[in-house]
Amino acid sequence: MLDRSESALRVVVRSKFYRSAFLALLIAGIGLSAATPQLTLFLVRDLGTPLPVAGLYYVTNLAAPVAGFLVGRWSDRSHDRLLWFRVCAVIGSVGWLAMAAAQTVWLPFVISTVALSLAGGSMAQLFAACRDELSRHPTKAENRVIATIRMAFTVGWILGPVLGSWFGGVFGLRALLVATAACVFAQMLPLGGQRVERYEDPGISPLPEGRRRLDHMMPLLVFTAICVLAMTGDTIKFGYLPIYMAEQLHVSDSVRGAVIGIQPLLELLMLPAVARLADRYGPLRIMTVGAALGLAGNIAYATSSSVGGLFLGQALTAGLWACVGALGVSIAQQLYPEGVGTASGIFLSSIPLGSAIGGAIGGIGVAIIGLPHVFFVPAGLTTLALVAFVVLTARLSVRMKA
The missing domain is CATH 1.20.1250.20 (MFS general substrate transporter like domains)
Known part of the structure; x- marks a missing residue:
């Protein structure tokens, strides 16, 4: 047991x-x-x-x-x-x-x-x-x-x-x-010279080919696409938040560094708690909560006129990235157990893909609506991700481990 x-x-x-x-x-x-x-x-x-x-x-x-x-x-x-x-x-x-x-x-x-x-x-x-x-x-x-x-x-x-x-x-x-x-x-x-033999579960069919393969992969592809939507704000944040703090809020270099550096530290502290909650309530449900935190974080960036609001945004965004870091690859592997290597590769590629898309969106958004309102753009995308996570959780609750 x-x-x-x-x-x-x-x-x-x-x-x-x-x-x-x-x-x-x-x-x-x-x-x-x-x-x-x-x-x-x-x-x-x-x-x-x-x-x-x-x-x-x-x-x-x-x-x-x-x-x-x-x-x-x-x-x-x-x-x-x-x-x-x-x-x-x-x-x-x-x-x-x-x-x-x-x-x-x-x-x-x-x-x-x-x-x-x-x-x-x-x-x-x-x-x-x-x-x-x-x-x-x-x-x-x-x-x-x-x-x-x-x-x-x-x-x-x-x-x-x-x-x-x-x-x-x-x-x-x-x-x-x-x-x-x-x-x-x-x-x-x-x-060193360690080897890990590929695990073959006798209860799982061999890798399908052709159209059946794509059908089997569809939940994984949908999940990855939703994560890309949720992660687009990160590139915009790293590219433009320091500029906003320097040119409009006129904060010191040390404070700017503190604002940017607080997220990975908080993410590190949140990882064990996120994983424990996932073991109890199910990983997809906790990922949905993470998307809600990411949405709140982008809204905090977009509406902040002080450093305090930016610190709040970073804390909320850390919750999203703790969920992505702790649970994302595990969910992907569960959605495509026939090929966990493929699942891992596709999911982890969503992070650089979200970075590329976020960079393009950020450049256009800043030119049109300026800082800090550009963060309403990733907020809108994260809203779509939140709704999609709710739908995906309802449809896949049977096959995900609670």
Whole structure:
């Protein structure tokens, strides 16, 4: 019998693979978050890219869903789940090294579209391997186990920007990209030579082909599309909230940093609570609550005339991202159990896809309605996501684990 009160931390500590996955995500999170905020600066300062062109860099994220699907499909046909994790990590390391050596404006765009999109599959396949292990060794704390492992990546994203700013300032941006390449490669080291065999549930039919495959994937695709709607505000926030605080609210650099930095910290603190609630009430219901928090956060941004309102918006938005981080990949895997690697890849590609769409919407919205009212646009999209989550929860409640 499964023990509902089982400690997720104890499960993770006792498992060599879960411990290794935690360390791998921590290393990857530090490396990626150190470089990502500096990429536009690298394009402009080191390569002489015009600022409007540099802003288009994030459009390369549109390739992520295709890469996520391909890597996931290959993974679901491989015997060792970690094979494609390692392949993606090597591709990513080479891609970041090529980025550091780039001398022309177009090369980073090609590298991001091809190499870094494929490299993004490493995290997805690590979570697919976690699902295989959870299937072999079931626990009622599975949402909390995934959330505990996911916390490592969030910690990396708290530490990385600070370390990246310092490292780039001391050694230069090209050296920072080399360091990111080293971190992307080093995420393989905690796992050593471990193998995770792909789990085949005898109660689940083999992967279907053709039209039947698409029909089976439809709940997953719908869920991913809803998450994209809910996440579009994040790029707008990072792109324009600092400008709003600096030019219209005239707050200090330290306060601006505090406002931006509070979200990942709160998200980290919320992850275990979100997972525990999901174990009790069901993950889709809690994701619906997360969408409601995201909606409230965008409204807080759009209506704030003081820093206090922005802090409130960040706290509410942290609730949305805690739900996405703790539950998103697990829900995706449950919606498409025939191919958990494909499910993981498709869902995690929704994050860069939402970033690309949010960037485009933000640029147009700021030009038309200005700051801070541009946040009414993601508020409207999150409203659609909230309604869609309610409908999806009602239709899929039977097949989701309560």
